[in-house]
Amino acid sequence: MTDQPKLSVLQVKSILRFMERAYEKYKIECSMVSIKLLNMNTIVSTSFDVVQFACFLYVHLHGQEILFSENDLKILKKFLSEPSNNLRYPRLSFLIKRLLGEVTEEKPMITSRENDFKGFKEEPIFVWCCDEINPSEGAALAQILSNLKYTQIYNVLNYPNFNLTLLKHVFQYLHSQLHDNQIQVEDLICLLTTEKHSNLMEKLPLGVAGLEFVVEMLDNWETLIPENLLISVNKNLNPSILNVAFRSSICDMWEILTEILKLKATVLSHFSSQDKILHSNYIPTTIFTFSFQLMRALFQSKEMEEFPLNQLYVFLQFAYVAITDSSFLHFFNVRDHSLQTFSCILSLGSVLREIISKFRIPYVSTQTEESWSELHENCVVILKEFNFMLDVIGQVRSGIIYIEPTLFELVENLVGELGRCEVVNGWLLISHLGWKPPLANLSQIFPLILHIPLEILQNEKDLLQKYIFKLKLFRIASKIQFEENWMTFLSVINSYGDEQCHIQVITIGLQGLSLLLEQAVTIVYTPDLSSSKLVNGFQKINLVLKDLEPKMCGKNLAPLLYTSCQKSFHNEFHIDITSCIRFLTDLFSQWFRNSQGKMPLFLISKVVENIVNISKYFDDTSQFVWMFDTLWEVYKASEKEDEVLWSHLIYGTFVAASRISVEPETLASLGSLLEIALVSSSANVANVALESVLIYLQSQWDSPLLLNIVIPYVLTSTQLSETVCDTESHSYNAWKVLLFIWIYCSPSDAVGVMFEQDVLGNILTVLSPLNKVHVSIRLLVLESLRARVEMGNLKPETKKKITKVALETLRTPNMAIFYESIKLFLTIFYCDFAEFYGVHDPDPEVLMQMVERSEILFQLLKSGRKYNSKVASRVLPVLLMDFLPPSEILNRVMSQFLSPSQTSPELLAPTIAQVRAGNTHIYSN
Secondary structure (H helix, E strand, O other), X not given: OOOOOOOOXXXXXXXXHHHHHHOOOOHHHHHHHHHHHHHHOOOHHHHHHHHHHHHHHHHHHOOOOXXXXXXXXXXXXXXXXXXXHXXXXXXXXXXXXXXXXXXXXXXXXXXXXXXXXXXXXXXXXXXXXXXXXXXXXXXXHHHHHHOOOHHHHXXXXXXXXXXOHHHHHHHXXXXXXXXXXXXXXXXXXXXXXXXXXXXXXXXXXXXXXXXHHHHHHHHHHHHOOOHHHOOOOOOOOOHHHHHOOOHHHHHHHHHHHHHHHHHHHHHHOOOOOOOHHHOOOOOOHHHHHHHHHHHHHHHHOOOOOOOOHHHHHHHHXXXXXXXXOOOHHHXXXXXXXXXXXXXXXXXXXXXXXXXXXXXXXXXXXXXXXXXXXXXXXXXXXHHHHHHHHHHHHHHHHOOOOOOOHHHHHHHHHHHHHHOOOHHHHHHHHHHHHOXXXXXXXXOOOOOOOOOOOHHHHOOOHHHHHHHHHHHHHHOOOOHHHHHHHHHHHHHHHOOOOOOOOOHHHHHHHHHHHHHHHHHHEEEEEEOOOOOHHHHHHHHHHHHHOHHHOOOOOOOOXXXXXXXXXXXXEEEOOOOOHHHHHHHHHHHHHHHHHHXXXXXXXXXXXXXXXXXXXXXXXXXXXXXXXXXXXXXHHHHHHOOOOOHHHHHHHHHHHHHHHOOOOOOHHHHHHHHHHHHHHHOOOOHHHHHHXXXXXXXXXXXXXXXXXXXXXXXXXXXXXOOHHHHHHOOHHHHHHHHHHHHHHXXXXXXXXXXXXXXXXXXXXXXXXXXXXXXXXXXXXXXXXXXXXXXXXXXXXXXXXXXXXXXXHHHHHOOOOOHHHHHHHHHHHHHHHHHHOHHHOOOOOOXXXXXXXXXXXXXHHHHHHOOOOHHHHHHHHHHHHHHHHHHOOHHHHHHHHHHHHHOOOOOOHHHHHHHHHHHHHHOHHHHHX
């Protein structure tokens, strides 16, 4: 059989389907064919199906009088004689031996754990941990290891040929246990603090053993790296770097360290202030620098048969997570190890050049020759390398060249983070200005910059624009840097009114001030779900699906469609935002009040835009009163023909009006303004009008005047005929307004139309797979349906229609739409059976309904679409354990797992493990 060609997945599945129909009459023949299939087939997924079917047959053959032919006996004995088969298929091997009379009783696969694996070479766990490990197997092995003692786990980790990949799954498992509240945050604080490991050896043995193993391995690796390999601030790289003993294992280590740092970031997110004891991320500076140089060597090596793209993705992800870790500057002291910093920068630039060359990207340099002859040679090398990388990033952003988006995002993020290093940051920002340091400082590689050369920035708009481009990429890294740049941009805009002032330079300075505020203070919007009892269930669903969420999802609603979003500020550098805002508002008031002659229209537009931008940081009603009065006066004096200015004025006026008490006559004026803007010939103005009324309704949703104006407009704009031919942005905004009104405003009496019926009609039409509608609009509608279901108080016929459309949309092949559809399905399930959440002895009739509804998830596992099946497998254990009693869970899951028609048993395996972990008392019985 071994000389025969391998079978394809389709061939194996076809043979299996035939045997499932014929096995009752031909049990012996089918049992032998299944063994032959295992000998011929090397594909993991189909091997699992074949083994499952073979076990099923040999269980049925047990106890019957069977007469095998000599040829059949030879095949069976040859199968048993292969050691790999006994390890890979232990259950099947036992069943065959029992059938042949070689064993009389079934023995447990894993012996007693009391003696720390005496005779451990015979234990299957050691063999499993040395084989190739896929994600499902890794999750299962991590859970098995979590049940062992510290010394037992450490023995496994130190076993020869141990597969390092398993450690990645170990830390992913710990992360999931934290999300499921199975591990306390305080315990992980202790885990991430080396001094306190001894306190956790019994409570968290898997985490302690795994982390200590990683730290020891990194320490050992560090001693294997010759020092002369790392200090290389030139184009020549020592080729012996490819001969380092641990080269073949470092890619696995990158993945492990990435998971450790992600776990650490999650732990830190639970605290308002970072714990100083966590200022260690276990990555030696030598290993970090070596990683950069190894990637550079791999890309330049002529011995590589294939382009190491997979390793590149893993490395870039690791490097970005490591450099953004809260303790990066503590473990990678760039002042003390500047040459190692330079080595990383040069390596990344070299890798980027190889990417351009290998993928034949038509990059043509647009860099200007800078005169840096008076600077230190190492300074010149680094500045040139960064200028090259910035030039590539600029060309990709502007669409001149194309690099695959995921790869480009990783490279761009890493360039930005390396550019934040203190030793190079200031010089990178001004490297294009042609400024020279005083001669006394030339002995330093990067001389200290005592002040930013304002006279250059104030007179050259292109140089100032490039300065802001760099600042946007590198971002501010400290409070001092914020204050320096804040004063720089204030000095630029304060030149307004001078005879020699440049209006465009001033507007760019305004852009810089807004950018600084955005980088210093992050605004976080958290939707406040109405069903408090079910918040825990929804949070668990979001957590288990987090890494599977398509990029198009999750960014449509908050803060645009929730009325009760909690708005909070993350002020990392403790900037005095109130003083900054007060200074700007006073300055703008002075400009409008004392402008010499008429302020240029272009400058008015930029000032109004800046006022709208900084209003996100307003926290006092008086600030919004000032904003409304100022913009309303500008609006009354402005020319309606100017599209740019009018757009900013409309939006800003409605934002301010939504936060203050407005007189009836003023509200009527706003209504007239809205009517004019909605029918404007300018698409931009009409879009802004929709965004403006939505912002207003979020705070003042009981406004019949504005509802009467906007509802007929959005009902018409969201009909299929309009949605198909309209621009995506305008259609999207119209849908956003309509759905918000439908969810929160209930305006049927106000406008005299059958509002609910019309909205549902438009919704069902755009979600139909027969109609070509933008994916973004479908996603918005599905998210809005979920928000409406969470609100409750739906009419029975409305609920029935939403449920029907949720089930129909689950059939879609589009991953993003399916993701939102299954979340809608789960929201309906949780809300329908809310009173039975966590009840383990529900009414039998209700239990039957819940079982029937959960059957849909089991069917999705068999859909044949890999992504859909994976998503279903993630949410299945959460839903089952939240609603079904333990006995029912066990029956349902095990019967589906053992069913010959089950096409994805590997996806059900983690479900069994999680159900078992949550209901261990069933198994103890």
